[in-house]
Amino acid sequence: MLKRAAITGIMGYLPDDVLTNSELEKLVDTNDEWIRTRTGIEERRILRKKGWASSDMGAEAVRGLLKKTGTSPDEIDLLICATVTADLIFPDNANTICDKAGIHNAFGFDINAACSGFLYSLTTGAKFIESGMCKKVIVVGADFMSSIIDYTDRATCVLFGDGAGAVLLEQSEDDTGIIDSSFGGDGSGRAFLHMKAGGSLRPATVETVMNREHFVYQEGRSVFKYAVRGMAESIGLVMNRNNLTADNLNWVVPHQANLRIINSVASLAGVPMDRVMINIHKYGNTTSGTLPLCLWDYESQLKKGDNLILVAFGGGFTWGATYIKWAYNGS
Ligand code: ACO
Numbered sequence: 303m304l305k306r307a308a309i310t311g312i313m314g315y316l317p318d319d320v321l322t323n324s325e326l327e328k329l330v331d332t333n334d335e336w337i338r339t340r341t342g343i344e345e346r347r348i349l350r351k352k353g354w355a356s357s358d359m360g361a362e363a364v365r366g367l368l369k370k371t372g373t374s375p376d377e378i379d380l381l382i383c384a385t386v387t388a389d390l391i392f393p394d395n396a397n398t399i400c401d402k403a404g405i406h407n408a409f410g411f412d413i414n415a416a417c418s419g420f421l422y423s424l425t426t427g428a429k430f431i432e433s434g435m436c437k438k439v440i441v442v443g444a445d446f447m448s449s450i451i452d453y454t455d456r457a458t459c460v461l462f463g464d465g466a467g468a469v470l471l472e473q474s475e476d477d478t479g480i481i482d483s484s485f486g487g488d489g490s491g492r493a494f495l496h497m498k499a500g501g502s503l504r505p506a507t508v509e510t511v512m513n514r515e516h517f518v519y520q521e522g523r524s525v526f527k528y529a530v531r532g533m534a535e536s537i538g539l540v541m542n543r544n545n546l547t548a549d550n551l552n553w554v555v556p557h558q559a560n561l562r563i564i565n566s567v568a569s570l571a572g573v574p575m576d577r578v579m580i581n582i583h584k585y586g587n588t589t590s591g592t593l594p595l596c597l598w599d600y601e602s603q604l605k606k607g608d609n610l611i612l613v614a615f616g617g618g619f620t621w622g623a624t625y626i627k628w629a630y631n632g633s
Pocket residue numbers: 331332333336337340341416417418456457458460495521522523524525526529559560563587589615616617
């Protein structure tokens with residue numbers, strides 16, 4: 303029988319510095335009311351520690367996870383990092399995080415699927431457990447979004463925050479674990495959400511810097527429509543395939559990009575909002591960090607056997623949903 307992979311521990315890391323809506327009012331032509339009603343965001347965390355980058359936030363989460371789960375760094379076989387803000391274009395963040403967290407027996411790599419990155423990485427990590435190739439896998443989502451946000455662009459700067467989360471995957475001993483995933487992709491969506499320069503298409507030049515091309519570019523209204531459609535379709539598919547209904551689904555864990563997107567997806571799936579994990583008001587959109595940070599915030603409310611669907615949409619476009627039967631009592 304196929305052995306499932308189960309999440310057996312979670313840890314998050316958030317920078318101490320808080321950027322409130324009223325502080326953003328001083329930077330761009332916006333206001334607290336617009337941000338709250340259009341996005342649901344009240345504040346976000348910003349990494350301002352000198353010399354720190356996304357790997358440092360990831361390493362903090364990983365060190366905490368190892369301690370919390372009583373796992374020795376030497377036991378980890380694989381570490382996958384989901385990120386769009388790796389410290390460097392290469393090498394990857396995963397190996398840097400291993401180095402910083404004292405993990406010496408693992409291999410690692412990054413997955414860049416924007417806001418779907420953690421979900422794609424979770425399923426990828428699960429496959430290494432299911433195949434028997436690995437016993438303990440860590441999946442990290444870490445993004446330093448404020449390093450690629452233009453704080454003169456009101457359409458994007460109010461949305462994003464910094465943070466990281468990490469989960470430990472091990473073989474499940476029972477019927478709990480990661481059960482099913484459905485993913486989609488559409489490369490034509492890159493027109494609506496991308497960074498114009500800094501890659502091989504447009505390497506950095508004085509001109510690209512002067513033109514502010516090294517920041518997130520987003521056509522929000524278009525992305526919004528695709529996001530609702532992609533998330534609603536994948537959650538519906540996973541619910542149908544696994545006989546899940548509003549009655550037996552305990553939690554929806556959505557990517558935190560916009561509270562209005564979350565409301566629409568929950569309503570289309572027929573799930574009441576009190577069973578939808580939400581922390582966007584505190585952290586904004588932390589890209590690869592949103593899903594593990596939600597699980598971390600809600601961990602004490604989770605019970606063994608709970609049915610969860612994680613659902614995400616991001617740049618690429620990338621999207622998908624994953625069904626998990628939760629493996630332990632969180633309290
Ligand atoms: N403050 C005040 N007004 C603003 C602001 C702001 N911060 N930002 C935009 N506006 C204005 C616009 O200029 C526009 O004004 P106009 O009508 O005079 O032209 C008006 O508000 C409406 O703008 P829209 O872009 O239509 O606003 P919308 O309701 O769509 O909200 C938002 C914008 C929040 C970006 C929304 O479209 C959204 O959440 N999109 C999806 C985001 C997402 O899911 N991204 C994917 C994941 S991110 C990733 O993968 C890295």
